[in-house]
Amino acid sequence: MDFFKKLRREVNRDALIKSLAYSFAFAVFFVGLSILFVKRLENALKIGYLIFIGVFATGLIFATLYFLLKKTEKKLARALDEKYALNEKVQTMVAFQNEEGTIVQLQREDAEQRLQYLPRRGNVVKRFWMNALAVSLGIGMLITGIAVPKKESAPIVIQPPQIQEATFKLSDYQRNKINALILSIETESALKSPAKEQTVAEIKKLIADLETVTLEKTMKEKVIDCIVAVDGYVDAVNTYKKICVELDNSANETVRIPAVAMIQLDPVTLVKVMNERLATSLTTKEEIAAFFTETYVRMENLVKPKDVVAPTMLLSASSNEGVSGEEEIEDSSNSDSKEPQENPLLQDSLYVAVKKLAEQLGKISASEENFTEEGLAKEIEKVLLSACGNIDENDNVILSGYLADALEEQKENLRVRIAVIDELTSAFRIDKSELPLLACDVIPSVGGLRGGEDGDGTGGSGGGGTIYAGSDKIFDPIYADGHVEYGKVLENDEYKEKYAPIWEGEGLSDELKAMLQEYSQKLLDGTQKA
Amino acid sequence: MENTEKIYKFSDYVAKIKSELKKDVVGQQDIIDNVIIAIIAGGNVLLEGVPGVGKTRLVRSLGQVLSLPFSRIQFTPDLMPSDVTGTNVVEKDDNGKLNTVFRRGPIFANLVLADEINRATPKTQSAMLEVMQEHKVTIANKTYKLAEPFFVLATENPIEQDGTYPLPEAQMDRFMFKLVMKFPEVQELMDIVNMTQITMDETANAVIDGNTILEMRALASGVPVLDDVLLYATNLVANTHPERETAVSSAKKYVKYGASPRAAQALITSAKVRALINGNYNVSYEDIDALARPVLRHRIKINYNAVNEHLTVDDVIGLLIKETRRSK
Numbered sequence: 001m002d003f004f005k006k007l008r009r010e011v012n013r014d015a016l017i018k019s020l021a022y023s024f025a026f027a028v029f030f031v032g033l034s035i036l037f038v039k040r041l042e043n044a045l046k047i048g049y050l051i052f053i054g055v056f057a058t059g060l061i062f063a064t065l066y067f068l069l070k071k072t073e074k075k076l077a078r079a080l081d082e083k084y085a086l087n088e089k090v091q092t093m094v095a096f097q098n099e100e101g102t103i104v105q106l107q108r109e110d111a112e113q114r115l116q117y118l119p120r121r122g123n124v125v126k127r128f129w130m131n132a133l134a135v136s137l138g139i140g141m142l143i144t145g146i147a148v149p150k151k152e153s154a155p156i157v158i159q160p161p162q163i164q165e166a167t168f169k170l171s172d173y174q175r176n177k178i179n180a181l182i183l184s185i186e187t188e189s190a191l192k193s194p195a196k197e198q199t200v201a202e203i204k205k206l207i208a209d210l211e212t213v214t215l216e217k218t219m220k221e222k223v224i225d226c227i228v229a230v231d232g233y234v235d236a237v238n239t240y241k242k243i244c245v246e247l248d249n250s251a252n253e254t255v256r257i258p259a260v261a262m263i264q265l266d267p268v269t270l271v272k273v274m275n276e277r278l279a280t281s282l283t284t285k286e287e288i289a290a291f292f293t294e295t296y297v298r299m300e301n302l303v304k305p306k307d308v309v310a311p312t313m314l315l316s317a318s319s320n321e322g323v324s325g326e327e328e329i330e331d332s333s334n335s336d337s338k339e340p341q342e343n344p345l346l347q348d349s350l351y352v353a354v355k356k357l358a359e360q361l362g363k364i365s366a367s368e369e370n371f372t373e374e375g376l377a378k379e380i381e382k383v384l385l386s387a388c389g390n391i392d393e394n395d396n397v398i399l400s401g402y403l404a405d406a407l408e409e410q411k412e413n414l415r416v417r418i419a420v421i422d423e424l425t426s427a428f429r430i431d432k433s434e435l436p437l438l439a440c441d442v443i444p445s446v447g448g449l450r451g452g453e454d455g456d457g458t459g460g461s462g463g464g465g466t467i468y469a470g471s472d473k474i475f476d477p478i479y480a481d482g483h484v485e486y487g488k489v490l491e492n493d494e495y496k497e498k499y500a501p502i503w504e505g506e507g508l509s510d511e512l513k514a515m516l517q518e519y520s521q522k523l524l525d526g527t528q529k530a
Numbered sequence: 531m532e533n534t535e536k537i538y539k540f541s542d543y544v545a546k547i548k549s550e551l552k553k554d555v556v557g558q559q560d561i562i563d564n565v566i567i568a569i570i571a572g573g574n575v576l577l578e579g580v581p582g583v584g585k586t587r588l589v590r591s592l593g594q595v596l597s598l599p600f601s602r603i604q605f606t607p608d609l610m611p612s613d614v615t616g617t618n619v620v621e622k623d624d625n626g627k628l629n630t631v632f633r634r635g636p637i638f639a640n641l642v643l644a645d646e647i648n649r650a651t652p653k654t655q656s657a658m659l660e661v662m663q664e665h666k667v668t669i670a671n672k673t674y675k676l677a678e679p680f681f682v683l684a685t686e687n688p689i690e691q692d693g694t695y696p697l698p699e700a701q702m703d704r705f706m707f708k709l710v711m712k713f714p715e716v717q718e719l720m721d722i723v724n725m726t727q728i729t730m731d732e733t734a735n736a737v738i739d740g741n742t743i744l745e746m747r748a749l750a751s752g753v754p755v756l757d758d759v760l761l762y763a764t765n766l767v768a769n770t771h772p773e774r775e776t777a778v779s780s781a782k783k784y785v786k787y788g789a790s791p792r793a794a795q796a797l798i799t800s801a802k803v804r805a806l807i808n809g810n811y812n813v814s815y816e817d818i819d820a821l822a823r824p825v826l827r828h829r830i831k832i833n834y835n836a837v838n839e840h841l842t843v844d845d846v847i848g849l850l851i852k853e854t855r856r857s858k
Contacts, residue, residue: 087814107811
């Protein structure tokens, strides 16, 4: 059986080589195909999966082929008998290889002899040409896969969602409403010039523009622009903020009091603050004189910001009595008498009123009469009455003064401005939260704490139940009784220390500072009851 | 002689036997081959053939070639069993004493031609077949063994059916082969005529003796049979049974009843001899296929479907072989 066993070894070696060759050919083919797929197909499997599949399949093919091609003795014997019509000689030889006996021995020898006469197995080329072909095909696919260029996929363009922009068409209702507003402003409102004309023009321009607007977004922009413009006009003619800030910038505390009194444009607040604070602060002629001087200088600063020389008071005889009315006051200290008259502020009623107040108080100080304390107080009271008017115990205005009237004018301007905003936002369905911060809404903080100053403790303007926050108390253990008036919380050193550096630093925007100033001012002054 | 040498000579002996027989028997090569196989395998042969085709001549020549005594028993309806086996007779010896002496019958030969066995009565047939099976004769409680090798070649005349007693299937099973001797071809007939013009006597020479046959028989029994080949042979026999669930379609369609296990034994035993005769040292599928018809044709019964389709038993056996091969 040696020859048979040798033959079997050769056959199995060939089986191994063929299995390896075919599985290698498959592996190479698969790699090439995978490369091709990855390059050309957009949704090809990930390379990891392909590798796994390829390796698994290659292993499976090798094992299967080797299993099929590899011959056991029995399989090989059968194959030989069938192929060469050996009449079961080889099979019998293999089956009885371990048997003894004369005939069995002869049979083995006979079978071996027959095997040796079998035709040779063929040369390598003949035996393996199919394998070579398979490997060539595999390599060919690999080369193809490498050589084929990658498919350039179209860039992925993410189209933004097509937002259907809302359209707009000026309706008759809107047109009529706005025209009514214009008419109202023109004929009924007391909006001060030039704000009135500017406002009317702006709104007319808005209507004209909106006739051609087709998108809601554009409409909103135009309406908001109009509102901002109108607000700007009103803010320009309202001088109270400017005047209050100027007064509030004074080092003289009494001069700052009118700023606090006027900033809210409220006649009741005006009366209360002026009577309760200014009247009680001016107790001597010197103090009144100082008030007059400083106030006058401040007002002059507004119209002539360069160095202003303190006026020499040349008062007419009719003005000694302190009767209200507009009187011309000659200012001999200023040789440039023509320049200030060009400034529109000079014609402003509030400006004039403030100056008049100062002058009237100045007359008291300039008087040669020796007033008693009570007498002085009475004089001051008269002046304040003339300027601010009076209120009853229910905070109802019973008498108006020129200063209060001036404030009322400016308040009326704001009312018109509010009306315009209300009408425009209502007509065009614009939420007020969409409006930017308007100039008129920026209220400067006046009457706030100064560094080194001791607060007079009057955090709130008092006044019973009408002022909130000022006289309300909150718990604070720092204070002796465990409570502190709401408005005085900020006087606490702990807060001063904390917020002063932040305030002076770069971390806060001007807008935020303005908001915080206003807020802290309210804490000090309280807010009016709605 | 070493076994190896004997094995090498096996086919030579057979070739010589054939060669000698050719001198006396023209043609019928298949018959001669199978008869030789049967003799070596230790089986008996049932020969079917018309009269005058050389059945007696064959057996007689065979006896000469094998140096074995030959006897011929012509079976007739009046033939008694004792005519076959022998009987005790009373004889007076020289002293005048009456003694019972067993007179051997014609069965006491190595080669027996039982001519027209189907003409004998079943009783005589069974006596004959029993002897064939047992290789001994028992008369009055005394057993007489027959000489080995013992070979019976029984004949059946297919023409005469009147007054015949066809052998029952169980008895037929005792014959290893059933061979059909055909009428010779014209050329063969011419040769027969020419040959017998010269002499009617058998001219074959002895080439081996009975012991050699026995040795050859022993050698043949050692021929290896592959399990697959054995399985094939047994499947072939099993497939002759239509009642089996796994029977092949041909059996279910054409066979009435199938062969007994003796058929499988006969197949393998005879296949071994055939293999050696052909110079092979193993039994092959080809050996089985070649001996399937002689072994099975008298052991299976075809049904009316086969007759209707003009299929002979040999045709059916051919189908069985095909189907068994396919399912291998």
